Amino acid sequence: MLNRRQALLCGASFGAVAALPVQLAAQTREHLTYPPLLDATRSQRFRLRAQAGKTRFNGGATTDTLGYNQDYLGPTLRLMTGADTQAEVENQLRAPVSAHWHGLLVPGDVDGGPHQAIAPGQSWRPVLSLDQPPATAWYHSHVHGTTAEQVMFGLAGVLHVTDGQDDRRGLPSAYGIDDLTLVLQDRQFNRRGRMTYNSGMHDAMNGFLGDTMLVNGQVGATAAVPKGIVRCRLVNGSNARIYRLSLSDNRPMHLIATDGGYLDRPIALSGLTLAPGERAEVLIEFLDGIDCSLVSDNIANSAMGGMMGGRSGGQFVVLPFAVDTTLPARISGLPESLDGVLPILDFADAPLRRFSLDMSMGMGMMMTRANRQFSINDVAFDETALNFSVALNSLERWVVQGDLMMHPFHVHGVRFQVLSENGQQPRPENRGWKDTVLVNGQSELAVRFEKQASRSAPYMYHCHILEHEDGGMMGQFSVS
Numbered sequence: 001m002l003n004r005r006q007a008l009l010c011g012a013s014f015g016a017v018a019a020l021p022v023q024l025a026a027q028t029r030e031h032l033t034y035p036p037l038l039d040a041t042r043s044q045r046f047r048l049r050a051q052a053g054k055t056r057f058n059g060g061a062t063t064d065t066l067g068y069n070q071d072y073l074g075p076t077l078r079l080m081t082g083a084d085t086q087a088e089v090e091n092q093l094r095a096p097v098s099a100h101w102h103g104l105l106v107p108g109d110v111d112g113g114p115h116q117a118i119a120p121g122q123s124w125r126p127v128l129s130l131d132q133p134p135a136t137a138w139y140h141s142h143v144h145g146t147t148a149e150q151v152m153f154g155l156a157g158v159l160h161v162t163d164g165q166d167d168r169r170g171l172p173s174a175y176g177i178d179d180l181t182l183v184l185q186d187r188q189f190n191r192r193g194r195m196t197y198n199s200g201m202h203d204a205m206n207g208f209l210g211d212t213m214l215v216n217g218q219v220g221a222t223a224a225v226p227k228g229i230v231r232c233r234l235v236n237g238s239n240a241r242i243y244r245l246s247l248s249d250n251r252p253m254h255l256i257a258t259d260g261g262y263l264d265r266p267i268a269l270s271g272l273t274l275a276p277g278e279r280a281e282v283l284i285e286f287l288d289g290i291d292c293s294l295v296s297d298n299i300a301n302s303a304m305g306g307m308m309g310g311r312s313g314g315q316f317v318v319l320p321f322a323v324d325t326t327l328p329a330r331i332s333g334l335p336e337s338l339d340g341v342l343p344i345l346d347f348a349d350a351p352l353r354r355f356s357l358d359m360s361m362g363m364g365m366m367m368t369r370a371n372r373q374f375s376i377n378d379v380a381f382d383e384t385a386l387n388f389s390v391a392l393n394s395l396e397r398w399v400v401q402g403d404l405m406m407h408p409f410h411v412h413g414v415r416f417q418v419l420s421e422n423g424q425q426p427r428p429e430n431r432g433w434k435d436t437v438l439v440n441g442q443s444e445l446a447v448r449f450e451k452q453a454s455r456s457a458p459y460m461y462h463c464h465i466l467e468h469e470d471g472g473m474m475g476q477f478s479v480s
């Protein structure tokens with residue numbers, strides 16, 4: 001017999017779950033689909049076209065959306081490491097867009113940040129030379145001031161960096177069968193089913209939280225999985241929502257990769273936290289043929305400690321899994337080891353740099369959107385001003401402090417190790433290579449600068465709550 005928790009989570013009743021997102025009550029049994037796979041490992045070239053689209057979510061009205069090559073979101077790009085790939089990004093929209101390769105270790109001039117905005121009607125042709133370990137990365141528009149809105153309406157997609165060796169590693173690699181790409185986003189719809197996003201005071205301050213869960217742009221879908229080991233590449237593509245993920249029957253999730261790629265061996269976790277911009281790859285066992293759901297705690301993360309209506313508590317279903325014995329179960333055992341390498345970095349002599357992610361709580365900010373005060377070390381983002389420079393191939397120790405609420409801190413073009421969180425050993429999900437870390441108090445990072453970024457094409461560091469980023473919680477640095 002199901003216990004109460006299982007009954008609530010497995011769809012028997014949602015009425016008693018007093019948690020957002022609420023629209024999960026409208027759950028259907030539609031099959032989850034996956035973004036089209038754009039495999040550029042052989043051709044070593046791909047094209048993206050930023051375009052306007054129309055999408056019908058959850059049987060509601062058709063709503064205006066944005067996408068790369070499609071109506072909402074973009075294809076999953078598979079890129080070979082150790083190779084050069086010719087990209088082309090065309091902008092068919094009436095506003096500038098970009099394609100930032102979040103998690104690719106590429107130089108500043110091809111990073112796709114605010115300095116590589118593509119004007120309407122124009123194309124951008126960067127060459128992406130990859131020499132990093134296999135990883136799940138993603139891409140999204142990153143034009144300063146419109147990032148939150150453009151990502152909200154769909155300008156994002158997933159990147160798989162591969163070396164073609166996953167079969168040797170014993171890892172699931174059949175796209176959409178046992179290797180599942182899952183883009184987690186929360187959104188809001190009006191009564192007619194149109195996606196709404198009006199970044200009012202509350203959203204501007206705390207970041208947008210929607211009441212409807214989307215996976216790969218779908219509401220209420222169920223993922224069919226084989227009766228074996230399934231790999232989930234979890235991408236938090238939400239503007240601001242932090243997920244605390246677990247499985248409804250408490251079976252473990254085996255963490256195999258963080259932002260920067262594989263760990264040295266799987267770590268069995270009962271749950272993991274995934275903040276905006278972060279990725280995690282987990283293996284889930286369905287060998288017993290029993291269904292379960294990916295669920296999340298409801299986390300409010302409000303600057304006003306819940307006074308503004310953001311309530312934490314409860315759980316909601318992110319994605320139900322249904323075992324389908326007709327699907328090929330290729331992998332039936334967990335790998336004992338992986339080949340991810342996390343070197344012990346000698347940072348004793350590394351320069352120390354401090355960052356404070358600041359939110360002004362003055363009345364000015366409360367009154368108007370124009371007076372929002374987001375900054376890092378009291379300096380709001382200025383596209384014309386370089387904040388600092390670092391030496392190529394150097395290592396620095398960064399201490400990042402968050403103001404008032406939790407902030408996911410992302411650095412372009414680098415990878416880092418989390419040395420400590422509030423003086424403690426980092427959480428298990430932060431023990432691999434990272435490019436984004438949720439700062440809840442203070443985090444200490446060892447940052448390695450392996451690629452060049454000139455003064456005219458610098459790297460960004462910013463809060464990945466997109467409303468905070470657009471509001472100025474961002475800076476830029478060069479590497480030379």
Ligand SMILES: [Cu+2]
Pocket residue numbers: 357406407408463464465468469473
């Ligand atoms: Cu923030």
